[in-house]
Amino acid sequence: MECPLGPIRVSSECHLSVPSNIEAQVFVEIYRSLLRRRLIGPPLDQPNSFQKDAMKESKVTVKIPRPLYRKIQVLIGDSGFNSATDFIVFVLRDLVGRTETSDGDFSSEEIKEVKKKLKNLGYL
Amino acid sequence: MISPHGGRLVNRVVDEKERERLTALAPSLPKLTLNAREVSDLDMIACGAMSPLSGFMGSEDYKSVVDLKRLAKGLPWTIPVVLATKIGTSHEIYLPGQDIALYDTDDNFLAILHLEEKFKADKDNEAAHVLRTNDDVHPGVQYLKSIGDHYLGGEVSVVNRVKFGKFNNYRLDPKETRFLFKHKGWEKITAFQTRNPIHRAHEYIQKCALETVDALLLHPLMGETKSDDIPADVRLECYESILENYFPSTRTALSVFPAAMRYAGPREAVFHAILRKNYGCTHFIVGRDHAGFGKYYGTYDAHYIFNEFDREEIDITPMFFDHAFFCKKCGNMASSKTCSHTSDDHIFISGTKAREMFAAGDVPPAEFTRPEVAEVLIKHYTSQNTAEKAAAK
Numbered sequence: 001m002e003c004p005l006g007p008i009r010v011s012s013e014c015h016l017s018v019p020s021n022i023e024a025q026v027f028v029e030i031y032r033s034l035l036r037r038r039l040i041g042p043p044l045d046q047p048n049s050f051q052k053d054a055m056k057e058s059k060v061t062v063k064i065p066r067p068l069y070r071k072i073q074v075l076i077g078d079s080g081f082n083s084a085t086d087f088i089v090f091v092l093r094d095l096v097g098r099t100e101t102s103d104g105d106f107s108s109e110e111i112k113e114v115k116k117k118l119k120n121l122g123y124l
Numbered sequence: 125m126i127s128p129h130g131g132r133l134v135n136r137v138v139d140e141k142e143r144e145r146l147t148a149l150a151p152s153l154p155k156l157t158l159n160a161r162e163v164s165d166l167d168m169i170a171c172g173a174m175s176p177l178s179g180f181m182g183s184e185d186y187k188s189v190v191d192l193k194r195l196a197k198g199l200p201w202t203i204p205v206v207l208a209t210k211i212g213t214s215h216e217i218y219l220p221g222q223d224i225a226l227y228d229t230d231d232n233f234l235a236i237l238h239l240e241e242k243f244k245a246d247k248d249n250e251a252a253h254v255l256r257t258n259d260d261v262h263p264g265v266q267y268l269k270s271i272g273d274h275y276l277g278g279e280v281s282v283v284n285r286v287k288f289g290k291f292n293n294y295r296l297d298p299k300e301t302r303f304l305f306k307h308k309g310w311e312k313i314t315a316f317q318t319r320n321p322i323h324r325a326h327e328y329i330q331k332c333a334l335e336t337v338d339a340l341l342l343h344p345l346m347g348e349t350k351s352d353d354i355p356a357d358v359r360l361e362c363y364e365s366i367l368e369n370y371f372p373s374t375r376t377a378l379s380v381f382p383a384a385m386r387y388a389g390p391r392e393a394v395f396h397a398i399l400r401k402n403y404g405c406t407h408f409i410v411g412r413d414h415a416g417f418g419k420y421y422g423t424y425d426a427h428y429i430f431n432e433f434d435r436e437e438i439d440i441t442p443m444f445f446d447h448a449f450f451c452k453k454c455g456n457m458a459s460s461k462t463c464s465h466t467s468d469d470h471i472f473i474s475g476t477k478a479r480e481m482f483a484a485g486d487v488p489p490a491e492f493t494r495p496e497v498a499e500v501l502i503k504h505y506t507s508q509n510t511a512e513k514a515a516a517k
Contacts, residue, residue: 080372090374093309106303114300120293123304123377 064088125306126439128402130176130199133298136235137170137282146283150225150233154217156209157227158234159271161384163286164347165205166226166235168382168399170282171297175402180207182277183243190246190253193391193432200398200433202391204250207237210272218242218276226280233284240278247273254388257420263350264387264417288382290357291346296379301341302404304377312337314407314443315400317414319345319353319385321362321501323478323493325448326411327370328457333409333443339375341405342367347384356380358504365496389414389421390429394438397430401440411445423447450491457491483509 072084081087106114118124128134138146158166168174176199181189184196186204195201209218218224224237247268248258255264288295296304305313314333318326334340342363346356363378383399386392392415397408414426422428427444435441446459449470454463463470471491473481481488483505487498 080374082372086374089309106299111303114303117293117296117300118304118307121377122373124307 125302125404126401126406128172128175128298129398129439132175133172133302133402134169134175134178135172135299136178136280137285142281143283146236146281147233149223150236150283153223153225153236155225155227156207156218156237156276157229157231158207159229160348161267162207163228163234164382164384165207166280166282167286169205169280170235170285171299173298173382173399173402174205175298177205179279180237180275180277181205182241183275186243186245186275186277190250193394200394200437202398202429203254203386203388203395206245206275206277208245208271209242209274209276224276228286232287234286235280235282235284237276237280238278239276242274242276245273245275254386254391255420256389259420262387262417262420263385267386286382291360291380294360294378294380295382296403298403301377301379305339305404308339310338310375312407313339313341313405314409315341315343315403315405316409317343317345317381317396317400319349319359321354321359321493321497322366323497324450324457324491327366327494328448328459329409329411329445330371332445333407334375337407339377340371341400341403342376342378343381343400343403344378345383345385346380347382349385350387353385354501354504358500361500362497365500366494369496370494385415387415387417389416390425393426393442394429394433397438397440397442401438405440407441407443409445410442412447450489479505482506 069084072087076084076087079087081090115124165174165180169177169179176195181204185201186206188194188196189201189204193200193202218239220239220241222239224239225233226235226237227233251258251262251265251268255262257265259265260269314337316326316330316333320326322330330340330342344356344359344363346360349356360380367373367376367378381399383396386395388395393410396415397410400408410426410430412423412426413421416426424444424446427442430438430442446461448457448459449463449472450456451458451463451465451469452471453465453469471489473488473492478488478492482498482501485502485506487495487502493501
């Protein structure tokens, strides 16, 4: 019988098997009781096929000229960026963000104010 | 971007034209002075941090929240947000259907309450359910006993935002943090709630969380706390020093959370998470004994309570962390989940012991707290001692 709440983690290696003669509702009660007492962990996150596809597509490879990549590696030095990729993602997000943040919730005056506030904090 | 709780970010701040009208009207209305917690709540309703609330709760929402941890329409909500008034004072003049002018204790006009309902609070039931105790020692119980017995429910129209004396540069409304996240391209943001200075254990769980998300919003609570909690300005100095020295500035933001502490443990953990969702955060760190006080809540009750809700209805993802420490055998920070050694190998200093060390000018081990944080706290405790000695003379 399959657990109505999904696979159950007893340890990282072991899944709880459910005797076939237990009613689903009874099992849910037992399961919740064990969960409350922390004798077992919550259901494992198991991505469905849609989520798996989304995960596959969450990152793409972009090619840039190697000399530019080397220059970026030198540029980031001790700046706190862990890699050239981190730096490039940061710069691109900043650039893309600037074009996207014409937010309907703000008037143009308010946008100026918010940007000023965030710049003063060093966030923009 | 994650949707606000209830789907829409509430804005109860009136426009300029309405502001002029209500300002002129206010002197002719019954007046009510709010305490520090109510002022915080009002400001958070105004800016949408408490979405979907558009005012102080009426009896239906109040009862449902206290008994069922949900608003009357079913949305998860675990803490009553109410406005109290005392019998025998000016209580009788407040009648449903009236507009009431709300002021702070410095007599600044803040808002109009459109009073829909006046009802008697069931404080014993509220304390038993929300705080899980009726013990007078609990600060939440003390607060309930200090306020009036009747609650006033209704929408608010906020005319003047609260003027906070401190940290105004760090005050970001939900729409401003959402703007920041969007502008930075951060999709997964975890929020860290704190009312204490950051020691290594806090830093460890923040960084563990940061490994799996795009950014960390350090969101210290700056509303009313217990008198023996470390003052907000000292805490903020600790956060600034630790962020400057130990966190990636490209993936971290600091902003203050204007809520007042309830010390309601697990219920407050869910409340804090929901409010951070309104700020645009997708994840929320829940450590041991979140928002707890004394021995009133189990160490991990603030984790278990999230099991009472479907993941979709809370939406923001809680990130649970166990007790963290430095393990001498492991040679690194760890938690009871990741370390197999006994407490003899763990560097642990109790709050009381740490306070004694700071007051004596002793720097605790770097495995317990960063030297920059220790410096700020030593300065605070030694000046406090000097002031106390001077007062005693």
